[in-house]
Amino acid sequence: MSRLTDKNLVIAKEIIARYPRQKSALIPLLHLAQEQSGYISREAMVHLGELVGVTSAEVYGTATFYEMFRFEPIGKYLVNICGTMSCALMGAHELMHHAEKRLGVKAGGTTQDGMFTLAHAECQAACTEAPCLQVNYRYRLRVSTADLDNLIDDLEAGKLSEEIPAHGVLAKVRQHIAPDRGVGAVSPELVDQAPAWLNGKAAL
Amino acid sequence: MTIVDPTAENIVVDPNVVNITINDKPVLARKGELIIAAADRTDDFIPRFCYHPRMSSVGMCRQCLVEVETPRGPMMVVSCMTPVAEGQIVRTATDTVKKAQEGVLELLLANHPLDCPVCDKGGECPLQDQAFSHGPGESRFVEEKRHYEKPIAISEIVYLDRERCILCDRCTRFADEVAGDPLISFTSRGNDTQVLTFPDEPFSSYFSGNTVQICPVGALTAKPYRFKARPWDIEQTESTCTSCSVGCRIVVQSSRDELVRFQGVDIDPVNWGWLCDRGRYNFESVNSTERLIAPLIKSDSGLATTSWSIALESAARIIRTALASGADSVAILGGARGTNEDAFAWASLADQLGITQRDSQLGDGLTPEIFNLEQATIDQTCAASTIILLSPDLKEELPVLYLRVRDAAQKRKSRILEFTPRDSGLTPYAWRSVSFEPGRQAQVVRETLETQEIQEQIRRGEVVVVLGRANLAENESFTLHALGEIFHAIPNAKVLPVLRRGNVRGAVAVGLTPQKNSGDAIDILTKAAAGKIECLILLGSDPLADVADSDLVARAFNRTRSVISIDTFINSSNRNADVVLPAAAFAEKTGTTTNLEGRISNVTQQITPRGTCRPDWMIATELGLSLGIDLGVSSLDELHQKMTSNIPEFSSCANNPIINSDGVLMVSEASATISRASVVLVDRNSYSYRLIVSRTMYDNAQSTTTSPSLVGIITKSAIYVNPLDLARIGVVDGTNIRVGIADKSIVLPVNAHSGVYRGTAWLPYNHTTVDVRPLLDITSDVVDVRIEQLH
């Protein structure tokens, strides 16, 4: 589990090319590395540093700032139960207790079989549908304890593998800009004039 | 800045002056200056932790909050990020401000361990001081503090204690902004934020010691100083570092007559407060137990301790005997290590004895003529619109000059045009980096300077050439030819000569350089090898280890009848000397030194010389007396007076008190020119690699090998070639190979290095394990080597 694969390297280079400064691509690339292995390995960070031209310490500094990046393998399904106010008001703590009992691990832990990692999450932007949770960042809304049991059953049985990919895979659709359609990165070094359409005339 | 008197007639208002009020007192400030910087010129101290005048502001610690009057009433701002504005009214000690400052301090101390008694910073700690001056007095934090593993070694030299860290961003900013080695970074977030390196990767910056110096708490401490002393039992004096020729201003600190620490002093013209790790930590060699502490004299069982009078008598006898066969049979090598006064005393003695063969360089520099070209100072270099680098890797050889030049390039003040045989520390910051194969630089320079783009850049303003020897495996004349091409294209270019040895410029100025057309060090050694030298006087030099052509030196030493060495250690050259006189080391003597730009500043004695060591100048006068020559000086002051009146270059420092701080520039006149010359060079055989030999920061230098903290960092010998070349010869990265010239070869590991260009090979000089000098032949123009797999 290490450096980016050749296939991902192609994607990485495409991502890097979109930005005026290479370092900007760091977070998307870290996601790519996490998609590849389910977590971000040391070698991956070294590789990303080489790709965007920064030291591995800088990659590490950026990566550890963000909560979604994991530096050690975790369960296939990351169950994030929101505990912020709206969800807490609607019983998120009880849901968490139930989940802890059901999975047999404390929040933050991973089940023995490596299937589930249970975690506290902060507000996930589904407050009116409290309590809510995310499995690998896919929403489940107004989750009762029974819903949670069903969800875990389904995940264990592999029924949801279509909808919910393994941890690390975020969006299943990637932006792709066809070379003939893209304008290309606009970097401060190369541009010092007003854009063409700002000439006081209509563009069409 | 002009002070504006409103009552005066014809007021000329300086547009760059801003009038502000700090605590009801009028203060003049520069446009764009920060409030905190303006307040620093008044008596009102604004507490701060993250602010550092030599780095960009981040406004992180929030300690420097002050109130500024606005139309909507007083507003709290951080003074380290707020620029002054005309008519601004600033208050630094209102109740609100005090409350905020006390609050921030209480919060900073909340998780800060109170282990001040065991902390190296205790007693000189800004957090401690400001907790007393601006803190609330008591903490209400009853919770358990944050805990991390106590100090972790993040490099060979630096320890990090994360519990003590207050996250001011100074070290990380320094590493990123100033040193360009962002190998430490904040990690995690919020209350868990900590400074760390990448896991298992050391903070191997050449400038890591500066982070220790600027850390406002004891989070970063240095191994060489760890638990050695406490601030209150330290005595200190200002001095100038002589580890290389940059001449950084330092404070030398000692405790109970032992050196414990060097700290950088912020002076504008040179080092801005920064030091390199070698200069900062090689003081350990002064304390070394291997130091020479008494005169030695050759006996049947090797060198034996003797008294000064006997040693001086024997030395005098040897010299007298040698002089009997003519002044040409005595030669002096070295002298760049000591002070100007040391060198002057020796030069005077040599003058009186008629010895013309002297050289303070050892064939690895450039002709002293370059000091007679139109000179630029470091400041002028960094203000030039174009800096042409025709020099060794500044990061490796003159580290703090590298910081200055890098800063100029980073802040877009200057553009660097680099001519280099391999990627240097400044290559990433160069506007254009032009590579050349050793020997072809003149041609490459000519072609480059002819391009239109470069010509446009050159016309933008001042051009300064940083000139030095980039490659020991080529004839020095190639560099001068390339310089000739530059002068041809840019006749008014100035030169910043970068010869590496500490006081080489001073030594040359006083006359420790070939006199009356006698040859340089290599000529002297060649003569010695031919048996024409009777007595060789080594002034702190070790030709057997230092001169590139080991074969030549070995032959020279074999044929020289007697050797007199004045040194601080036993080394390869004086191991078999006839007389060894122990010299006082740095910080054991007072005098002046001259840096590469010709800045004369003082070096100061801080500790008693070990044993019976004496300063070189004293040895010279006493040896003179033994030889019946009176140099006419009985004290250092007299010597200094005599030097400043006799040597025109030093007239500027006669009775000049400034040599105690910023120093004074020596008087120099541009009398020399270097013109274009044609060079003919043999082509390289396509199977061989043209050799580049240069120095790195940590090598087998005496001061490094005798400093326990540095000795572990010295790199092991290896040869570096381009990865593509490595693939071509089918050798695995890191394996041992044989590198050979006509009849000699050495075996050492080979490493792939993309900063080495195809067809060349880089061989760092004077590293441990393998001596690379057998490959170097001073008589040949360039060296082409074969690289073969071992079988």
Place this chain on the structure above:
Amino acid sequence: MSTTYSHAPGFVAGDRPKIVTSRFEFADSFTLERYLATNGYKGLRAALSRPANEIHDDVKSATVLGRGGAGFPAGTKWGLTPQQVWPKYLVVNGDESEPGTYKDRLLMERDPHQLIEGCLIACYAAGLSQCFLYIRGEMALAQERVAAALNEAYAAGYVGKNILGSNFSVDIILHWGAGAYVVGEETALIESLEGNRGMPRLKPPFFPAVNGLYGQPTIVNNVETLANLPWLLCNGVAAYTAVGTKTSPGTRMVAVSGHVKRPGVFEIINGTTTFRDLIFGEEFCGGIRDDKQLKAFVPGGGSAPWFTADQLDLPFEASQVGPAGSMLGSGAVIVMDETTDIPAAALTLTHFYAHESCGKCTPCREGGTWLERILRRIVDGDGTDADLQQLLEVGAMICPGDFPHAANAQLGLTAVPFPYKMTTICFVGPSAFAPVHSALTLFRSEFESRVTKRVTIPVTAVSTAKTVTSVGAH
């Protein structure tokens, strides 16, 4: 209880003018096909048929307010960039993570093309050369939908080189975060977009409009703000300002969560709708669950000081909510009924802000956590009398001076108007204190009943978890 959702879970349509949510009723609202069928990219065409400066003037005169929290008019913001410095960038702030808020997620998931069109109009009008659409990391679906929409739009010639055959060319780059609330702050967003740790920069000197992404002038706009533009350009300034009040024209999306009968996201008319309408109105939330009493509500996202029933009749209008002692923020109301354990509720928010502190400013980094630890101690029943005062004093280190709070007739409190003074760069630090301060000011008795008459803290108040056998707990 399992809930059946419409196409936009959480969204409650109602019979009100719809500016940004008009397509939410369609199951395929996120496709280009549906978008084109419902006036899609008409606003862009309208914009491109006129000179850029006219479009900018339109947005200015329509007073499209920023929907991110500060409520600064978008047109004015665009005008703040220096004239002759190029290139300028557009950064779309889709890093919505304020507790209680989730309008932007719906807009991105349900109508990504509307957002794309809004971005294009903004770029055209303000002369912005490249657009970065920053979506919160945890919103996988929004990222998918926006990516798909962008791919469609690129292929159809709406984005990229020579848009619709004009000389207007701009790339929209989808960028996504990785979980950090503070990145919702615009300067932190820019840092994050540059690949750094998302720590806010100090304003001044780093006003994004002057010195933003890569040191260039940068406009940072909220998703909802930009989503307003297509409708504005399609229907004209007059139609836009006809909705809402003069100072707050148009509509805005508000999420009401917590103890109400029908929590949901509503598109409401700006400035006229009151909190009473929102919480008790039949077309909105329909009252408190189980017909209990309202205890308190947060009017503008987790960082806003709280209101009680006394403030129910305030309209959703920044110029009135501010003097009343709170702020509207990002359009999120969290309702608490009489059963709510106030200290515990405040703790969830303080924990959130302490956890999300970036660590840059000392008061937020140390103070937020300290607040949380004291509060947790009190909630766990291990607090002391002194702790209540301590909470306020730690808060005063983050926000010196009077902290805003609402008036309360019963307690005899008069309102302290918004905003507060702060010792930090951004609002995360003060936000950790806001719920503590509101709860303690409005419901002090609940805290007092939690603390026994203990003088010192049992054990050493070491852990954040409750100690089961705490010494002298009774």
Place this chain on the structure above:
Amino acid sequence: MGYLGGFIVTLRQRGEKNRVTTQYSGGRVFRRNKKRAIKMDEKLDKPERMHGRHVLNRYEDGMEKCIGCELCAAVCPAKCIHVRGADNNPTNPTSPGERFGWIYEINYLRCIHCDLCVEACPTEAITETKMFEFSFTNRKDAIYTKDELLVDNSGKPQQLAWEDWREGEEQNTSGWMRATAASGDANFVGVVSWSGELGHGVRPAEEKSE
């Protein structure tokens, strides 16, 4: 008469009752005057806060309290203390924490027993006994090293050859402790407290004098 005024104190001390110094004359008085044998060679009880020679204390587990911080040396008005710290061996530490007192020397030719060192010590490592009867005959003996100052494993000071100690006197090692607030707690300013001592426990603090 004026000059006699200076002798008043001396004269007041005359008389058998007030004599101190002859009582432990090493038996000489006893030999001369057998009648006063009972009082022979006994020392008077010394005041509780008497300042005598120092000891370096240990914790109950035998670890040294001194951390080599040099605060005692810094505060010493006679400059008679020399301390150097060093890194603790993590596997076999001399004192808790990172640093321990590697060199600790007190020069009793200079010491004025002011006890500022005791006040300054952050760990109560250095305290003073009540013993002052030591007469050395050379400079080397006068400089007490760490080995000599350190209490043994039972918490008792080590008697040196030239020190006049009697049975049970090693109990008199209780250190006089600071009158400032060690913990920084304002409630304890001005209270004389006592260091917890190995082998002797903790004595209650004195009443606060207003």
